[in-house]
Amino acid sequence: MKVLATAGHVDHGKSTLIRALTGMEPDRWAEERRRGMTIDLGFAWTTLPEVGEVAFVDVPGHERFVTQMLAGVGPVPATMFVVAADAGWMPQSGEHLDALHALGVRDGVLVVTRSDLMDPELARDEALEHLAESTLGRLPAVCVSGTTGDGLDELRTALAALAGRLPTPDPDADVRLWVDRAFTIRGAGTVVTGTLGAGRIAVGDELELGGRAVSVRGLQSLGAPVESAAAVARVAVNLRGVPLEEVSRGDALLTPRRWLAARVVDVRVHPARGEEMVGRLPAQVMVHVGSAAVAARVRPLSREDAPDAPESSRTVRLTLREPLPLRPGDRAMLRDPGAHAVLGGVTVLDVRPPELRRRGAARARAGELATSDGTPDTAAELARRRLLRAADLPGLGLADPPSGTPFAAGWYVDPAHVDALATRLSALVAEQAAADPLEPGVSARAAQRGLELPDQRLVDLVLARCPDLVGDAGRIRRRGDGELPTAVQEAVATVLADLEGTPFLAPEAHRLSELGLGGRQLGAVVKAGELLRVADGIYLRPDAPDRAVEVLASLEQPFTVSAARQALGTTRRVAVPLLELLARTGRTRHDEAGHTVR
Numbered sequence: 194m195k196v197l198a199t200a201g202h203v204d205h206g207k208s209t210l211i212r213a214l215t216g217m218e219p220d221r222w223a224e225e226r227r228r229g230m231t232i233d234l235g236f237a238w239t240t241l242p243e244v245g246e247v248a249f250v251d252v253p254g255h256e257r258f259v260t261q262m263l264a265g266v267g268p269v270p271a272t273m274f275v276v277a278a279d280a281g282w283m284p285q286s287g288e289h290l291d292a293l294h295a296l297g298v299r300d301g302v303l304v305v306t307r308s309d310l311m312d313p314e315l316a317r318d319e320a321l322e323h324l325a326e327s328t329l330g331r332l333p334a335v336c337v338s339g340t341t342g343d344g345l346d347e348l349r350t351a352l353a354a355l356a357g358r359l360p361t362p363d364p365d366a367d368v369r370l371w372v373d374r375a376f377t378i379r380g381a382g383t384v385v386t387g388t389l390g391a392g393r394i395a396v397g398d399e400l401e402l403g404g405r406a407v408s409v410r411g412l413q414s415l416g417a418p419v420e421s422a423a424a425v426a427r428v429a430v431n432l433r434g435v436p437l438e439e440v441s442r443g444d445a446l447l448t449p450r451r452w453l454a455a456r457v458v459d460v461r462v463h464p465a466r467g468e469e470m471v472g473r474l475p476a477q478v479m480v481h482v483g484s485a486a487v488a489a490r491v492r493p494l495s496r497e498d499a500p501d502a503p504e505s506s507r508t509v510r511l512t513l514r515e516p517l518p519l520r521p522g523d524r525a526m527l528r529d530p531g532a533h534a535v536l537g538g539v540t541v542l543d544v545r546p547p548e549l550r551r552r553g554a555a556r557a558r559a560g561e562l563a564t565s566d567g568t569p570d571t572a573a574e575l576a577r578r579r580l581l582r583a584a585d586l587p588g589l590g591l592a593d594p595p596s597g598t599p600f601a602a603g604w605y606v607d608p609a610h611v612d613a614l615a616t617r618l619s620a621l622v623a624e625q626a627a628a629d630p631l632e633p634g635v636s637a638r639a640a641q642r643g644l645e646l647p648d649q650r651l652v653d654l655v656l657a658r659c660p661d662l663v664g665d666a667g668r669i670r671r672r673g674d675g676e677l678p679t680a681v682q683e684a685v686a687t688v689l690a691d692l693e694g695t696p697f698l699a700p701e702a703h704r705l706s707e708l709g710l711g712g713r714q715l716g717a718v719v720k721a722g723e724l725l726r727v728a729d730g731i732y733l734r735p736d737a738p739d740r741a742v743e744v745l746a747s748l749e750q751p752f753t754v755s756a757a758r759q760a761l762g763t764t765r766r767v768a769v770p771l772l773e774l775l776a777r778t779g780r781t782r783h784d785e786a787g788h789t790v791r
Contacts (some may be wrong), residue, residue: 194238194415194426195356196388197301198250200293201275202283206306208235209339210275211249214349215239236386236427238415241349244356246415248427249273250388252289269388270359270425272301273352274329276320278313278336287323288535292481294327294466295526295538300358301332302351309338327466362424366391367448367587368400369518370428371483375440381411383437385446386429387484392448394428395421401447402440404454408433443485445518453588454516455544459494459562462507462527463538471507471537475529478536480511482525488514492549495559508562510546510555511539519544520590522567540567544589579610580647602650614644615658622662622671630678632717634670677721684708685723692734697741697763697771699731728770741771742780742790751787 199207211217217237235251250269272293276286293301303320305313313336324332335351337344374386394400398409411431414422422428430446462471480489492510519525519541527536542565549555561577569590575581575598583603586593599606606614621643626633641649656664663672677685687708688700705715715732718724724732734740744760745752752760758768772788775781782789 194246194248195244195271195359196248196250196269196425196427197271197273197352197355198269199252199275200272200289200301202277202280202285202289204277206277206339207273207275208251210273210304210306210337211235211237211251213337213339213342213345214352215249238427241353241356244353247352247356248415250427270298270300270390271355272298272329273304274301274320274324274332275304275306276316277307278305278316279307279311281316282319282323286320288533290323290327290329291466291535292526293329295463295535296481297328297463297524297538297540299328299330300355301329302348302355303332303334304348305334305336306339308336308344309341359425362391364391364393364423366424367451368392368394368446369448369452369483370394370430370446371485372440372444372446373442373484375437375442375444377437378431381431383432383435383440384429385432385440385444386427387446389422389424389426389428391424393421393423394430394446399449401449401452402432402435403444406449407435407446443483443487445483445485447518450584451587452518452520453544453585455519455541456513456516457546458511458513458519458541459543459546459558460509460511460525460539460541461562461565461567462509463540465535465537468537474509474527474536475531478511479528479530480513480517480525480539481528482517482519482523485517487517488530492555494555494562508542508559509539510549510558520588521565521569522590542567545585575605575607576609579607580651581605582647599654601654602648604648604651606651606654611655611658614646614655617644618652618655618669619659619661619671622669626671634665634668636668637664640669677717677723680709681714681718684710684714685718688724688732689734695762696734696737697761697767699727699733699763699767702730705732727767727774731767731770733767733771737771738775738778738780741775745775745781745788746790751784751789753787757788 199211201207215237236248237251238246238248241247274290276282303317303324305317305320317334317336321331321334324330333351333354335344335348337348368389369391370387370389372385372387376384378384394409394412396409396412400407400409409430410433412419412422413429414426462474464471474491476491478489478491480487489511492512494508494510521541521543523541525539525541527539528534529536542562547558549558571591571594574589574591575594581591581604583600583605594605599608599611618640621640622635625635635643637649637652640652644652644655646652653664656662656669661671662669691700692698710718715724715726719726722735725735725737727733727737741761745757748756748760754765754768754772757772758765761768772781772783776783780791782791
């Protein structure tokens, strides 16, 4: 199926023309037929030779209903532009053309209606001049009369040629169906309609709508039930379990987990029709994309008043009042709701832009975007962002990076960035070793913070690029680090020498202090296995427990603390905690009778 949208001034015969082409009534409401004008979107279809079914979205031409018009034109790739021979080019003709130009529509057919009332050549030539100023360029033109039928066969031929020129959509693409109507049917529930521009929808599919999961209960295309519909198609989707009040025009049915809800986007602004440069944008605009219309705040990135700034580099940041499912390359329109004027078109460049915190960050960001045209490039995006979450790739419109790209914890990392992080990690560890020789390594969490990584598991990816570093018990240190400083080693040697003749006579606190062994030093010594901490302030040789058992085993069993103290040649200060240690480690047993070596 091919889908076209009408465009043109109010009461120029768009609906009449569609009735003549299709035999169907596009005006859905009695009020529309009574007033003789379209006030909401209408739909009709016909079959053309060689191309098959062609559906028409009939949009309102009155200026008060321009939002409805944009909802119909937004998702459609081509237009049937209508101008009446007896009226010529009119204000809404220009506004509709401005919208088509801003949205980047590039193909269509000019139809001059009411050719039975006046010679159509003047209106045709005037319209062609206006169209040539837009993205539509020089369109084929057909003069018709919906009343007499003159020219309809020629129009069908032109429409078939237009339909044949339209690009073939990707049926395997992710679904994004912009909702342009929502209503209920008794016994069926909520139904939404829209133009399926890419992908495929089938009965039973699970989709997303407004962040919630929904299922497709039924599906119609061109008024008939179908099991599935592939783009391009006009579809009506019956949704299971969705109240009508939770759906409105501008919502989108989406393939689950394949789109990002974008609230802040960086875009390139394109001039309005007839303008060579983008004018200064107001601080608040309306953004029209698909069938959605959302207010947005504008922040210029590139300088608007720079006389040498090329038009292609004009970029702004839009902060949307409501998030939209957008991808780089999407085309949208900016409109000034106060002045009722089209300000220009935009191409979405980034739906997850970086924050602008520092002075000059906006201009630097504009420089980054200067060569971007919105075409997704995985390698370029990875190099720019440095890290990409695998789950975000579809929403960013990106393919998987090449095989071998560093990957961990659900994140791809730019190879050059991994090397830079490895250099930083080595520096962090060296700084820690210099600042605190007793604790020369850094913890994995400290490394994550220092490297500004989103997941601690990425530290291992960086560590693998650091041949001079080693991970040990949750800490990262340099190979060879971990030995005690020379002064501490000398102090420990003195303690061990003191214990050589009296292995169970632990040094007093003042002696340890004289040797420069404070709490942190002693902690490092114990961790290194050079001394054994029996209790607070009691330090012995590491083999003291085994040697104590050998001595105590020669005593009459069971024995008392006093007997143990005398046999070990130590004081009660040492004997009591040492016996408690032996009991805890299962070397001795303590009961009412005394202590017994196991």
